[in-house]
Amino acid sequence: MPRFEEERKDMVALLRERGITNVRVLHAMSKIERHLFVKEPFVNRAYDDTALPIAKQQTISQPYTVAFMTQELDPQPGQKILEIGTGSGYQAVILAEMGCKVFTIERHMDLFLQARKLFEKMGYRIATLCGDGTVGWSEFAPYDGIIVTAAAPEVPDPLLNQLAPGGRLVIPVGDLDMQKLRVVTKTEQGFETMEAYGFKFVPLIGKKGWNGK
Numbered sequence: 001m002p003r004f005e006e007e008r009k010d011m012v013a014l015l016r017e018r019g020i021t022n023v024r025v026l027h028a029m030s031k032i033e034r035h036l037f038v039k040e041p042f043v044n045r046a047y048d049d050t051a052l053p054i055a056k057q058q059t060i061s062q063p064y065t066v067a068f069m070t071q072e073l074d075p076q077p078g079q080k081i082l083e084i085g086t087g088s089g090y091q092a093v094i095l096a097e098m099g100c101k102v103f104t105i106e107r108h109m110d111l112f113l114q115a116r117k118l119f120e121k122m123g124y125r126i127a128t129l130c131g132d133g134t135v136g137w138s139e140f141a142p143y144d145g146i147i148v149t150a151a152a153p154e155v156p157d158p159l160l161n162q163l164a165p166g167g168r169l170v171i172p173v174g175d176l177d178m179q180k181l182r183v184v185t186k187t188e189q190g191f192e193t194m195e196a197y198g199f200k201f202v203p204l205i206g207k208k209g210w211n212g213k
């Protein structure tokens with residue numbers, strides 16, 4: 001039996017129990033090997049429902065958070081999705097596995113290089129950029145969906161501007177300790193905003209984010 005198959009099944013069963021219903025999300029998460037996105041000594045904990053450390057004091061998001069955000073984004077096959085905060089690359093691969101054309105931005109060169117290598121090794125064609133994602137990626141805009149996987153002080157306008165009509169932005173907004181997940185949809189009348197409950201993310205650092213080195 002392939003490594004960690006039982007653990008992965010249990011993880012997905014827990015996601016269902018906790019209210020994740022989107023079958024395409026559940027299917028992608030039962031297929032993708034999360035243990036490939038972390039390093040020792042965390043490999044054995046890859047299927048626990050917790051965030052785990054990666055390089056540069058960043059984290060791979062908790063499986064439930066990935067599932068919840070992806071379910072809120074509700075990406076359809078063939079859609080163009082922009083992710084801010086590549087980190088380990090796990091979220092980007094989940095989206096690619098769901099059939100999306102994925103564009104992802106990471107500000108740390110080390111993480112960007114590692115993720116890019118992993119995408120290639122796993123056979124996923126994902127467009128990667130090293131830079132400040134708070135200003136989006138205008139070259140390929142508009143996007144059907146944008147997902148920000150780091151905590152923002154406010155919604156960066158460039159991201160709203162790069163949404164296609166009907167497109168959705170999923171972003172944790174709040175202070176550095178606690179955030180609410182905001183889901184903003186671009187409609188003909190303007191932007192519609194919904195808020196989900198509290199999460200904790202690492203900070204989004206950049207021109208339209210928090211200040212940082």
Ligand code: SAH
Pocket residue numbers: 058059060061084085086087088089090091092105106107108111131132133134149150202203204205206209
């Ligand atoms: N989606 C990732 C989660 C990584 S944590 C995963 O699946 O593993 C969030 C990431 O956002 C960190 O790697 C951090 O370096 C990055 N980040 C923070 N501010 C950023 C910015 N302005 N632009 C791009 N990446 C940023």
